[in-house]
Amino acid sequence: MLNYILRRLLLIIPTLFGIMVLNFLIVQAAPGGPVEQVIAKLQGNNTDATARVGGGGSDNMQAMQHPGDKMMTNANSGGSSRYKGAQGLDPEFIKELEVQFGFDKPMHERFYLMMTHYLTFDFGKSYFRDQKVIDLVLEKMPVSISLGLWTTLLIYLISIPLGIRKAVKDGSTFDIWTSTVIIIGYAIPSFLFAVLLVVVFAGGRVFDWFPLRGLVSDNWNDLSWPQRILDYLWHITLPVTAMVISGFASLTMLTKNSFMDEISKLYVTAARAKGLSEKQVLYGHVFRNAMLIVIAGFPHAFISILFTGSLLIEVIFSLDGLGLLGFESAISRDYPVMFATLYFFTLLGLILNIIGDLTYTAVDPRIDFEKRDT
Numbered sequence: 001m002l003n004y005i006l007r008r009l010l011l012i013i014p015t016l017f018g019i020m021v022l023n024f025l026i027v028q029a030a031p032g033g034p035v036e037q038v039i040a041k042l043q044g045n046n047t048d049a050t051a052r053v054g055g056g057g058s059d060n061m062q063a064m065q066h067p068g069d070k071m072m073t074n075a076n077s078g079g080s081s082r083y084k085g086a087q088g089l090d091p092e093f094i095k096e097l098e099v100q101f102g103f104d105k106p107m108h109e110r111f112y113l114m115m116t117h118y119l120t121f122d123f124g125k126s127y128f129r130d131q132k133v134i135d136l137v138l139e140k141m142p143v144s145i146s147l148g149l150w151t152t153l154l155i156y157l158i159s160i161p162l163g164i165r166k167a168v169k170d171g172s173t174f175d176i177w178t179s180t181v182i183i184i185g186y187a188i189p190s191f192l193f194a195v196l197l198v199v200v201f202a203g204g205r206v207f208d209w210f211p212l213r214g215l216v217s218d219n220w221n222d223l224s225w226p227q228r229i230l231d232y233l234w235h236i237t238l239p240v241t242a243m244v245i246s247g248f249a250s251l252t253m254l255t256k257n258s259f260m261d262e263i264s265k266l267y268v269t270a271a272r273a274k275g276l277s278e279k280q281v282l283y284g285h286v287f288r289n290a291m292l293i294v295i296a297g298f299p300h301a302f303i304s305i306l307f308t309g310s311l312l313i314e315v316i317f318s319l320d321g322l323g324l325l326g327f328e329s330a331i332s333r334d335y336p337v338m339f340a341t342l343y344f345f346t347l348l349g350l351i352l353n354i355i356g357d358l359t360y361t362a363v364d365p366r367i368d369f370e371k372r373d374t
């Protein structure tokens with residue numbers, strides 16, 4: 001098993017490299033890069049936005065403080081630019097922007113420098129925020145981790161027992177009614193259910209029981225630890241509820257179908273013939289085999305909830321997490337933040353896949369991945 005783990009760990013390197021190369025090429029080919037973003041803001045006289053270029057350092061601030069002095073000095077030169085909307089701007093000014101964003105180097109050199117720094121988790125500074133990327137990620141991570149962990153935990157705690165119960169009571173009134181609830185929960189998107197929760201429970205129309213924004217209250221530092229825990233749970237209730245409602249449906253049906261498939265096999269009939277109780281049959285024999293397919297989906301479920309699934313929830317409840325950070329970075333073409341979040345989540349996903357394989361062997365020791373590879 002140790003050799004298998006080592007091989008999987010080594011496989012992370014080419015997989016991660018390939019994903020980064022592909023996304024780097026796609027992003028570089030997409031229009032509206034950071035230079036175009038600044039040009040568009042300058043043309044719109046949005047000097048406040050441009051004042052943040054290059055991380056807000058003093059040198060960058062001085063270079064961008066009076067962009068109008070350089071913008072039109074070459075207006076009548078008749079020169080052309082490879083940047084959309086840059087006609088009429090001073091070429092020296094465009095070159096300064098390229099140097100600030102690193103676009104004065106060839107594409108392959110930019111990628112090499114980026115990956116060299118990423119190996120030591122040096123993600124550089126944001127183009128449009130006055131912070132290092134690693135500080136941004138660490139700042140936003142508690143929100144996304146809270147949403148991801150609580151949502152995944154509750155989904156599994158609800159879906160697995162419910163799926164088992166539905167398999168045992170297949171065709172009963174309980175199965176029919178719970179299936180109706182599951183279909184409704186699956187049909188309603190999490191963001192739409194989140195809006196409903198806000199309207200009903202967060203001061204929208206009916207009750208004002210829960211806060212509408214933030215992960216904790218403003219006076220959280222002044223609270224005692226029991227009060228802090230209650231305050232945190234108070235804030236996280238509605239966002240997690242919205243994500244759980246739309247997330248438990250597919251896992252419940254997966255658990256039910258997996259158990260029904262195992263219950264119909266001969267070894268279950270033989271176990272019952274030996275006089276074992278239904279609980280012993282279900283949890284002593286069926287559970288171990290039926291749960292393999294459920295465990296296989298855990299890494300993907302956690303990553304999707306952690307990053308993509310929580311995006312709209314973070315927006316609705318004003319939770320400043322990694323999903324919102326990645327979305328805003330993509331819109332503004334903040335490449336350091338975009339590629340850093342991609343690198344982080346890809347690496348995390350690959351590691352979780354290995355953990356998922358190890359969980360396979362913990363649930364069923366008969367599985368030997370090392371023999372399968374040979």
